[in-house]
Amino acid sequence: MVVTVADCPARIVPAGTPVVIPKDTFVTITQSLGGNYTLTWSGQMVRVDGTDAQMLGLKPEKLEFPAPENDQIQEEQVWDALKTIYDPEIPVDLVNLGLIYSVALDQSSKRVDIQMTLTAPGCGMGPVLVGDVEYRVAKVPNVESVKVELVFDPPWQRDMMSEEAQLATGMFY
Structure with missing residues (x-):
């Protein structure tokens, strides 16, 4: 407590x-x-x-990005932010789980559009994960808005995970 x-x-x-x-x-x-x-x-x-x-009253997680040399959103920084978001039930980040399908930058409106999925369509944590993505990606320099779309085609499968994630979860085959 x-x-x-x-x-x-x-x-x-x-x-x-x-x-x-x-x-x-x-x-x-x-x-x-x-x-x-x-x-x-x-x-x-x-x-x-x-x-x-x-x-x-705890030590905060650092999420700092170097300021870009221009006023553009850096896609690499968006991916770095996504790699800091972990599934609440599996100790693996969303990128290595294979849940992020696409990242698109709209430099003129300073918006990031992300398509992602869940490990199961009925996952009750979907809205929380979407909120995590919106919150963390909004911390990337020059990002003014984030739009996350949950998609289920193609359905997520464990072979979408990185080898490291498969090893960490014991799902390597």
Whole structure:
């Protein structure tokens, strides 16, 4: 159990609805995986991004990018941000799980469009993962908006995982 040291942004699990946990509130950390925290607060489960951990009195996850030499979004930085987002049930990032299908940059509107999938179409954590992607990618320099589209064609299969992810999860074949 920890006490929030500042107002803390969070998202309700599994709906992904944004909320703010007030300063000086007792919360229970039920899981810390991939730099994010799942908490119970006022009888509901919420997720706090690791970059906001200082509001829980914890060391925040660093998500810093060098400023680009121009005002363009750097695709490599978007992919780097995506690699910091972990599935809440599998200790592997979304990129190595093979959940990110495409990243498209619209430099004129400073928008990033992402197509991604879930390990199962009925995954209840889908809205939370979408929120994680939107939150982290928005921290990339020059990104003003992020649009995430969940797609299920082609359906995810374990062979979409990187070899490292397959080894880490024992799914190597």
